[in-house]
């Protein structure tokens with residue numbers, strides 16, 4: 001992803017202990033995606049920049065053994081895809097992301113933290129300040145315009161469906 005759009009901020013939470021498993025699961029944060037998925041994210045980024053905004057990636061391709069670790073912690077298919085079936089992340093076709101204000105570098109308020117597993121994070125949840133609803137809509141509209149699909153339980157998760165991408169266990173090198 002960084003080769004295509006180096007200005008996109010990477011803050012891959014599973015490369016730190018600042019995640020719901022409380023364990024660093026990637027040796028380093030790298031954002032790998034299928035080429036057409038990366039190209040679509042880069043198009044969203046270009047549109048964001050025109051508004052003084054940018055994307056921050058929270059997770060991209062995720063090896064299946066890491067999916068298993070997430071599932072072991074939260075075995076709830078609303079919030080973590082069952083590794084037996086595999087997540088779109090395990091296929092390099094899903095992204096978890098948010099928006100940053102380029103003038104401050106700060107994330108827009110989306111109403112809940114990343115990986116908050118509860119109704120307040122559902123895109124249908126409306127009992128939120130107008131600004132939060134507008135921020136979520138901005139992200140969602142931009143992603144859907146480029147062909148991504150949302151899910152009903154997480155405002156940050158989008159995938160490019162349609163192709164039968166293979167599951168992967170690939171781990172990347174850190175240097």
Ligand SMILES: C[C@@H](N)C(=O)N[C@H](C)C(=O)O
Pocket residue numbers: 059070077078079080081087088089094096115154157
């Ligand atoms: C765990 C969360 N960040 C996520 O990506 N959930 C979806 C449902 C997934 O595991 O594919």
Ligand SMILES: [Zn+2]
Pocket residue numbers: 059089094095096156157158
């Ligand atoms: Zn996700």
